[in-house]
Amino acid sequence: MELGPQRSTLEHGSLEDLVDWRRGAISGEIFADPAIHARETEQLFPRAWLFLAHESQLRRAGDFVSTFMGADAVIVVRDGDGTIRGMLNACRHRGMPVCRVDSGNARVFTCPFHGWSYDRSGTLVNVPLLDTAYHNELDTTAWGLIPVPRVASYKGLVFATFDESAPSLLDYLGDMAWYLDSMLDRRDGGTEGLGGVHKIRMHGNWKLVAEQFAGDNYHAVFAHASAPTAWSGDDPEGAAPRFSGSMSSAGRQFAGREGHGTAGFFLSSKALTGGLRAMTDDHRLVADYYDATNDEVADRLGAERSRGPSGTAALVFPTFTYLEESSAPPPLGSAIRRGPTTSSSGVGSWSTPPRRPR
Amino acid sequence: MPGLPLADAAVQHEIEQFLYFEAELLDERRYAEWIELFGVDARYWAPTHANRLRRDRGTELSVQGEVALFDFDRTTLGWRVRQMQASMHWAEDPPSRTRHLVSNVRITPLEDGNGDTGFAVRSNFICYRNRLADEVDIWAGERQDELRRGGAARWTIGNRTIILDQNVVLSKNLSVLF
Numbered sequence: 001m002e003l004g005p006q007r008s009t010l011e012h013g014s015l016e017d018l019v020d021w022r023r024g025a026i027s028g029e030i031f032a033d034p035a036i037h038a039r040e041t042e043q044l045f046p047r048a049w050l051f052l053a054h055e056s057q058l059r060r061a062g063d064f065v066s067t068f069m070g071a072d073a074v075i076v077v078r079d080g081d082g083t084i085r086g087m088l089n090a091c092r093h094r095g096m097p098v099c100r101v102d103s104g105n106a107r108v109f110t111c112p113f114h115g116w117s118y119d120r121s122g123t124l125v126n127v128p129l130l131d132t133a134y135h136n137e138l139d140t141t142a143w144g145l146i147p148v149p150r151v152a153s154y155k156g157l158v159f160a161t162f163d164e165s166a167p168s169l170l171d172y173l174g175d176m177a178w179y180l181d182s183m184l185d186r187r188d189g190g191t192e193g194l195g196g197v198h199k200i201r202m203h204g205n206w207k208l209v210a211e212q213f214a215g216d217n218y219h220a221v222f223a224h225a226s227a228p229t230a231w232s233g234d235d236p237e238g239a240a241p242r243f244s245g246s247m248s249s250a251g252r253q254f255a256g257r258e259g260h261g262t263a264g265f266f267l268s269s270k271a272l273t274g275g276l277r278a279m280t281d282d283h284r285l286v287a288d289y290y291d292a293t294n295d296e297v298a299d300r301l302g303a304e305r306s307r308g309p310s311g312t313a314a315l316v317f318p319t320f321t322y323l324e325e326s327s328a329p330p331p332l333g334s335a336i337r338r339g340p341t342t343s344s345s346g347v348g349s350w351s352t353p354p355r356r357p358r
Numbered sequence: 359m360p361g362l363p364l365a366d367a368a369v370q371h372e373i374e375q376f377l378y379f380e381a382e383l384l385d386e387r388r389y390a391e392w393i394e395l396f397g398v399d400a401r402y403w404a405p406t407h408a409n410r411l412r413r414d415r416g417t418e419l420s421v422q423g424e425v426a427l428f429d430f431d432r433t434t435l436g437w438r439v440r441q442m443q444a445s446m447h448w449a450e451d452p453p454s455r456t457r458h459l460v461s462n463v464r465i466t467p468l469e470d471g472n473g474d475t476g477f478a479v480r481s482n483f484i485c486y487r488n489r490l491a492d493e494v495d496i497w498a499g500e501r502q503d504e505l506r507r508g509g510a511a512r513w514t515i516g517n518r519t520i521i522l523d524q525n526v527v528l529s530k531n532l533s534v535l536f
Contacts, residue, residue, distance in 0.1 A: 100409065101408075101409040101410050101411050101414075102408045102409045102410070102525070103408065103410075104410055104411045104414050105414075106411070194423070194424045194425050195420050195421065195424035195425065196405065196406040196408070196420030196424040196425030196426065197406060197408070197425060198406055198425050198426075198427065198527070199406075199525065199526040199527065200526065200527045201526055201527070201528060203530060222446070223448060225444070225446040226441045226444035226446055226447035226448070227441065229440065229441065229444040229445075229446070230437040230438065230440040230441035230444060231437050231440075236440045236441070236443040236444040236445065237443060237444075237445055238445065280431070280433050280434060282431075346526060349425070350425070351425050
């Protein structure tokens with residue numbers, strides 16, 4: 001397909017021409033065409049359920065995190081009655097962000113421009129000089145932060161959508177929930193997010209990430225070949241790639257109608273924890289943990305999902321991804337958190353081990 | 359000036375020379391020699407650096423056990439070096455060009471040190487990296503080292519904490535060592 005620099009693929013035909021799912025082939029244009037990105041901005045990100053936070057980041061009233069839904073900055077906060085709310089991080093007066101930190105605990109969010117303040121539910125509670133500047137004629141009840149209409153959790157993960165008519169989160173997750181449970185529902189108490197978020201900027205279209213996590217386990221043995229070389233006893237300068245034993249074991253690949261996908265391997269517990277035991281004392285502790293909890297998890301989730309991290313990569317469409325990886329416990333979740341442009345995205349990563357007793 | 363700690367000039371000189379030597383090993387990719395500067399119990403740790411409200415500023419850095427940019431003990435730092443040396447480490451093939459600049463070296467005796475045998479050393483760094491055709495990264499930050507006398511290069515690094523002055527990591531990767 002010949003394209004001039006000013007012309008969009010969409011002018012030539014439909015999106016269907018760019019994706020040949022029968023052959024498993026896609027056009028590179030889907031990663032580069034600004035018109036496709038514009039359509040995603042208009043039709044996809046405002047409608048999809050997007051990951052916001054882990055509930056453990058929002059334990060107490062007033063706990064908040066700031067993040068993004070597509071291009072829109074949002075605040076996620078637990079209000080006084082325990083509800084987790086999402087609201088646009090933009091003052092209703094002149095649009096300035098009212099929250100410029102990553103997380104914390106607050107009673108009010110105050111705009112640094114003219115001092116308008118909003119409480120935990122987004123209600124406008126203070127307008128400086130309301131009498132002299134507005135002659136008390138401003139209806140403050142009409143100028144609260146714009147709420148994100150729907151916020152819902154699935155086993156600790158908080159998602160939201162701008163689409164009031166979107167299906168429920170559970171329907172949206174569909175069969176993907178079954179796979180998510182092997183990370184989120186292994187034991188009573190679920191998971192918690194460790195403190196700290198590893199934030200990077202991804203130089204590339206967001207769909208490269210989505211496609212990657214939805215099912216490209218093929219790359220690992222080559223792209224990441226230096227990792228097993230590092231922890232093996234091989235001569236690093238001369239070592240050939242060590243093809244992981246997992247690559248020759250039975251695996252699974254799932255692609256849901258909603259766009260979700262995951263791929264991984266069915267490994268025996270012994271194969272998994274045996275690999276960990278060959279590494280360090282810290283890894284041996286993790287192996288002990290998996291061995292000690294395996295029966296409990298098997299009773300809860302069944303044999304297929306009890307086996308611990310197994311080289312699984314997964315995508316909850318469009319932008320939440322996670323890894324269950326035996327060499328890098330505990331499970332790591334990532335999400336595109338800052339509005340994708342055609343060619344870059346902000347990405348945050350969290351670590352979500354089973355919740356510790358407290 | 360009262361309160362300004364003044365390290366012994368000879369110790370200051372020795373430690374600065376050690377840090378310059380270490381920077382040279384990194385910039386010349388002499389990783390096998392570099393790893394030997396670390397003690398057997400060494401930790402090499404770089405916390406994440408969050409934006410917090412001023413009143414919460416004590417919580418900007420993640421703590422031990424939380425998410426980190428680097429979190430190595432001596433064994434896994436050795437893995438990192440082996441990875442840098444591996445024949446198929448694509449992030450560093452072709453290798454980055456780096457210049458580690460070390461300055462503002464502040465030295466205080468370790469409380470458990472005997473006289474002049476162990477020091478807490480804080481230094482500022484800028485690491486310039488030029489990679490592939492035209493990629494440039496500049497990292498600035500602070501290193502907090504525990505140095506003890508001994509070892510092939512006169513000093514051994516016990517613990518190293520790296521405070522990177524970035525919230526979002528702005529480089530494509532962190533395939534360098536600080």
